[in-house]
Amino acid sequence: xxxxxxxNINLGGFQLCDINLTIAENEFFxxxxxxxSGKTVLLEAIxxxxxxxxxxxxxxxxxxxxxxxxxxxxxxxxxxxALFPHLTVKENILYGIPYQKIKKSVAEKRLDDLIxxxxxxxxxxxxxxxxxxxEKQRVAMARALIVHPKILLLDEPLSALDPNFxxxxxxxxxxxxQSSMTTFLMVTHDFGEAFYLADNAAVINQGRIAQTGxxxxxxxxxxxxxxxxxxxxxNIFPAxxxxxxxxxxxxxxxIGINVRHxxxxxxxxxxxxxxxxxxxxxxxxxxLKGSISDFIxxxxxxxxxxxxxxxxxxxLMLKNTLLDMGITTGSEIYLNIRPAAFHTx
Amino acid sequence: xxxxDPFFWVTISCGIIIMAFILLPLVEMMAAxxxxxxKKTICDKDVVRSIRLSIITAGSAALISFLLGTPLAYFxxxxxxxxxxxxxxxxxLPIVIPHPxxxxxxxxxxGKNHWLGKILHELGIxxxxxxxxxxxxxxxxxxxxxxxxxxxxxxxxSPRLENVSRSLGASMFSTFFRVTFRLAWRSMVIGFIMAMxxxxxxxxxxxxxxxxxxxxxxxxxxxxAGFGLKYSQPVAVWLVSVCxxxxxxxxILTLRKPATS
Numbered sequence: 001x002x003x004x005x006x007x008n009i010n011l012g013g014f015q016l017c018d019i020n021l022t023i024a025e026n027e028f029f030x031x032x033x034x035x036x037s038g039k040t041v042l043l044e045a046i047x048x049x050x051x052x053x054x055x056x057x058x059x060x061x062x063x064x065x066x067x068x069x070x071x072x073x074x075x076x077x078x079x080x081x082a083l084f085p086h087l088t089v090k091e092n093i094l095y096g097i098p099y100q101k102i103k104k105s106v107a108e109k110r111l112d113d114l115i116x117x118x119x120x121x122x123x124x125x126x127x128x129x130x131x132x133x134x135e136k137q138r139v140a141m142a143r144a145l146i147v148h149p150k151i152l153l154l155d156e157p158l159s160a161l162d163p164n165f166x167x168x169x170x171x172x173x174x175x176x177x178q179s180s181m182t183t184f185l186m187v188t189h190d191f192g193e194a195f196y197l198a199d200n201a202a203v204i205n206q207g208r209i210a211q212t213g214x215x216x217x218x219x220x221x222x223x224x225x226x227x228x229x230x231x232x233x234x235n236i237f238p239a240x241x242x243x244x245x246x247x248x249x250x251x252x253x254x255i256g257i258n259v260r261h262x263x264x265x266x267x268x269x270x271x272x273x274x275x276x277x278x279x280x281x282x283x284x285x286x287x288l289k290g291s292i293s294d295f296i297x298x299x300x301x302x303x304x305x306x307x308x309x310x311x312x313x314x315x316l317m318l319k320n321t322l323l324d325m326g327i328t329t330g331s332e333i334y335l336n337i338r339p340a341a342f343h344t345x
Numbered sequence: 346x347x348x349x350d351p352f353f354w355v356t357i358s359c360g361i362i363i364m365a366f367i368l369l370p371l372v373e374m375m376a377a378x379x380x381x382x383x384k385k386t387i388c389d390k391d392v393v394r395s396i397r398l399s400i401i402t403a404g405s406a407a408l409i410s411f412l413l414g415t416p417l418a419y420f421x422x423x424x425x426x427x428x429x430x431x432x433x434x435x436x437x438l439p440i441v442i443p444h445p446x447x448x449x450x451x452x453x454x455x456g457k458n459h460w461l462g463k464i465l466h467e468l469g470i471x472x473x474x475x476x477x478x479x480x481x482x483x484x485x486x487x488x489x490x491x492x493x494x495x496x497x498x499x500x501x502x503s504p505r506l507e508n509v510s511r512s513l514g515a516s517m518f519s520t521f522f523r524v525t526f527r528l529a530w531r532s533m534v535i536g537f538i539m540a541m542x543x544x545x546x547x548x549x550x551x552x553x554x555x556x557x558x559x560x561x562x563x564x565x566x567x568x569x570a571g572f573g574l575k576y577s578q579p580v581a582v583w584l585v586s587v588c589x590x591x592x593x594x595x596x597i598l599t600l601r602k603p604a605t606s
Contacts, residue, residue, distance in 0.1 A: 048511075049511070049512075068511075068516075069512055070512070070514045070516055072512075075513070076512045078508075082503060082505040082509045084509075084510075085528065086528060095510070095513055096513030099513065100514060143513070144512075147513055147514060149512075
């Protein structure tokens with residue numbers, strides 16, 4: 001188990017403040033946040049590559065805060081893979097073996113296993129300069145895992161890959177984590193990756209943890225406008241609540257649930273709003289009459305803006321569905337929202 | 346850039362002027378002595394001794410720059426701190442100080458009136474008029490070239506490679522020798538040759554600190570002052586030839602493509 005307690009880091013122009021995280025043994029944990037939020041700094045602090053100002057990092061109840069990187073048993077894989085350019089693939093993978101006090105036969109067994117799992121037997125004699133992005137990522141994974149780290153830190157391992165390789169690598173990553181029985185802590189800003197790979201996650205913003213919890217919980221129940229926006233809730237409105245009513249400027253919506261009077265925001269995911277020409281009167285749907293003000297073509301989807309009074313809602317709709325309805329800018333339509341789609345915080 | 350573009354012709358013209366400016370005097374000097382004169386010069390024991398002393402002292406200075414300058418260059422390449430610019434400016438100072446001033450500055454701390462000079466004297470180390478003094482001067486003038494060249498080389502090695510190495514169990518020393526050194530050695534070789542070439546050509550500071558034993562540039566000056574251009578040229582040709590070999594080596598090493606990720 002990894003436990004980060006009240007961690008503070010000062011890097012001159014950037015600070016990590018009061019970081020608290022707990023990651024269970026053999027868990028796949030994801031750390032998310034926008035660029036410059038401190039994700040990589042936190043990883044490098046756990047790896048011992050950045051000095052900690054105050055706080056503790058412990059692994060299996062052992063305090064490793066002041067232990068040098070080479071004695072922590074924490075591996076790291078960077079976005080750019082950081083393969084040693086002067087060594088072949090095989091030499092890269094075996095780089096850490098001399099420090100591991102293991103028999104040659106054990107090292108060879110581990111090498112063979114990883115070569116098989118990661119399907120890299122055909123590139124062992126190549127230099128990194130002659131590898132594709134996906135191959136480099138596999139080699140970096142093999143190099144990190146052959147020394148059996150207690151934790152493997154992955155700094156956006158998929159973001160540098162093209163979409164085809166990314167899907168393949170995502171599957172390989174999950175299989176590798178399950179077969180290696182190693183705790184994975186991965187940084188990403190792709191929520192899709194988090195959903196597929198991890199059970200639990202944390203969102204970090206401006207050097208502070210904004211929210212931690214199960215991935216689906218972060219997705220469905222953000223606790224702040226920042227997290228809500230980060231997880232793709234495009235409809236975030238300052239609101240006041242009376243009973244089960246939310247008041248958004250001149251708009252009053254029955255959201256079907258009693259809201260804590262400390263809540264100040266109402267949020268709805270764009271894909272949770274349905275557009276129809278007549279209101280849907282079943283399953284508790286709440287209908288709001290509005291007019292379409294804008295369309296943005298996003299390939300398979302349309303991002304639709306709808307004015308309801310002075311409030312503008314953003315809706316994500318399949319292109320074909322919208323085209324079949326025959327609606328255009330200025331059309332009067334109904335927005336239909338299920339009570340479960342309303343989120344307050 | 347199109348050939349019709351006037352800018353193209355400006356760049357070409359400037360290039361020709363600069364090449365002529367550098368090559369004309371050198372070619373003229375190299376071509377001036379006759380072959381028998383060159384042969385006679387290289388058979389002169391004093392000339393051979395002075396060129397050999399130039400190479401030995403310059404090589405020693407470059408070696409000391411390598412030993413002391415490599416850790417400093419690494420430190421500067423990997424750390425950002427207040428006052429870094431000041432330290433870099435201090436390292437560059439020997440490049441901008443007039444060379445006789447360098448000699449005077451070194452003598453002012455090496456004399457018996459200075460505490461450092463007293464210590465050196467008690468240890469039996471003589472600076473004035475000695476090979477040691479020549480080497481000290483050549484370290485002074487060559488060190489900035491070595492440190493700057495090697496610092497650039499270290500900066501081109503991603504710190505992430507070192508981070509990964511350490512996360513795999515390697516100590517800082519092991520990481521330096523297995524990763525950083527293996528990727529930056531070419532910069533060290535180039536820095537070494539730059540520092541040595543700079544040291545071989547030094548005259549102004551050496552002539553203040555140690556006229557004797559005589560290095561090649563001092564001998565060229567002495568022959569020029571005592572016997573005229575004709576007698577100084579053959580020694581200069583042999584010295585330029587040595588420098589040319591050094592610089593050609595630098596260019597060949599630089600042209601080789603380093604490994605990249």
